Amino acid sequence: MTIYFYSTREEYGCFSNFSPHGFELDNLYWYTSEHYFQAQKFVGTFHVEQIRLVKSPKDVARMGRERSRPLRPDWEQVKDDIMRKAVLRKFETHADIRQILLSTDNEEIVENSPIDYYWGCGADGSGQNRLGTILMEVREKLRHPDGAEIGNIAVK
Secondary structure (H helix, E strand, O other): OEEEEOOOOOOOHHHOOOOOOOEEEOOEEEOOHHHHHHHHHHOOOOHHHHHHOOOOHHHHHHHHHOOOOOOOOOHHHHHHHHHHHHHHHHHHHOHHHHHHHHOOOOOEEEEOOOOOOOOOOOOOOOOOOHHHHHHHHHHHHHHOOOOOOEOOEOOO
């Protein structure tokens, strides 16, 4: 069986970066993993705090796509590790959603985004599903907290 998620109102909505599960990371509090992820595009600028303080993750996503802000030059190289870091911290912080993720056993997890072919599966299912893959990596890391690193980031 494959587990699909997209909207925060669905059964596995807590897997969405828009889910209201805040956490502390880099000595700051983030309302959602989307907030952390989008802010990291502009690390070292005032845009980080501007994005961090916006309430709606939908607004944060829009702000992160605005190219009037100076995107960090290494973004394409670091974005997967930044997503891993945020997703891991979110599930480390919240026991209730950690149990939901762990309860998926070894099922494939797919972000059923009709528009995102990188983080999701896209409209036709041909997308890379990077967010789903990261969720499965985090699930494995949570099962074996003393195990190896995930991706290129040291955890804990």
